[in-house]
Amino acid sequence: QKEVEQDPGPLSVPEGAIVSLNCTYSNSAFQYFMWYRQYSRKGPELLMYTYSSGNKEDGRFTAQVDKSSKYISLFIRDSQPSDSATYLCAMSNNNDMRFGAGTRLTVKP
Amino acid sequence: DSGVTQTPKHLITATGQRVTLRCSPRSGDLSVYWYQQSLDQGLQFLIQYYNGEERAKGNILERFSAQQFPDLHSELNLSSLELGDSALYFCASSVTGLNEKLFFGSGTQLSVL
Numbered sequence A: 001q002k003e004v005e006q007d008p009g010p011l012s013v014p015e016g017a018i019v020s021l022n023c024t025y026s027n028s029a030f031q032y033f034m035w036y037r038q039y040s041r042k043g044p045e046l047l048m049y050t051y052s053s054g055n056k057e058d059g060r061f062t063a064q065v066d067k068s069s070k071y072i073s074l075f076i077r078d079s080q081p082s083d084s085a086t087y088l089c090a091m092s093n094n095n096d097m098r099f100g101a102g103t104r105l106t107v108k109p
Numbered sequence B: 001d002s003g004v005t006q007t008p009k010h011l012i013t014a015t016g017q018r019v020t021l022r023c024s025p026r027s028g029d030l031s032v033y034w035y036q037q038s039l040d041q042g043l044q045f046l047i048q049y050y051n052g053e054e055r056a057k058g059n060i061l062e063r064f065s066a067q068q069f070p071d072l073h074s075e076l077n078l079s080s081l082e083l084g085d086s087a088l089y090f091c092a093s094s095v096t097g098l099n100e101k102l103f104f105g106s107g108t109q110l111s112v113l
Helices: none
Strands: A004-006 A011-014 A019-025 A032-038 A045-050 A054-058 A061-066 A071-076 A085-092 A097-099 A103-108 B005-007 B010-013 B019-024 B031-037 B043-050 B053-057 B064-068 B074-078 B087-094 B108-112
Touching: A004 A085, A011 A019, A019 A085, A019 A103, A032 A061, A045 A054, A045 A061, A071 A085, B005 B087, B010 B019, B019 B087, B019 B108, B031 B074, B043 B064, B043 B074, B074 B087
Parallel strands: A011 A103, B010 B108
Antiparallel strands: A004 A019, A019 A071, A032 A045, A032 A085, A054 A061, A061 A071, A085 A097, A085 A103, B005 B019, B019 B074, B031 B043, B031 B087, B043 B053, B064 B074, B087 B108
8 A cells, every 4th residue: 555645537627617636645644734736747836735634725725634534635616727737745744755646637628 | 936946957868878967956945855757657756965964765776876065956866877767857945854845846857768
């Protein structure tokens, strides 16, 4: 079993849809949870950063962490074609950081 | 723009050759990380430096080596290149090196022919 599991997709949705992206993990030592967005052949860009269980909202993006279930989610509201990218979850403690495989999202106009 | 600079953007070379990839971290960041990303695999952690010292090592081959210089820029050296080394190589930086927020460069695309 991988430490971080993320469905690679691809995921295709119409413009305006609500997108839900998810990751599960096995290492309960992880304390910090991140979502990165990566456009094709570009460097990953930090999108959301959370420390504790609960929700964090930033514009159209909401990150959700459930440490008891070892499950994190990223919700994108009113999705736009410009959201088309690969989304990578990441989690870390002070000594280790792990990335998910990434979910490729396409938002169709 | 993340503030992390990687050069060159593209590199084409032949098997058996040696190349050097360069990374300048964001201003104020003391830690540099190197990652490899190929089409069939996600981000693979190679190695981390903090203020000139190696801090953590991942799945880095013995043919690969890295260092961080006093001005905090870093170089990744890849030698005896094989076709399978073709990939995107990313550098990332962070302030404390404790695996908090990482800021990635735009990467170096290496093609080994």
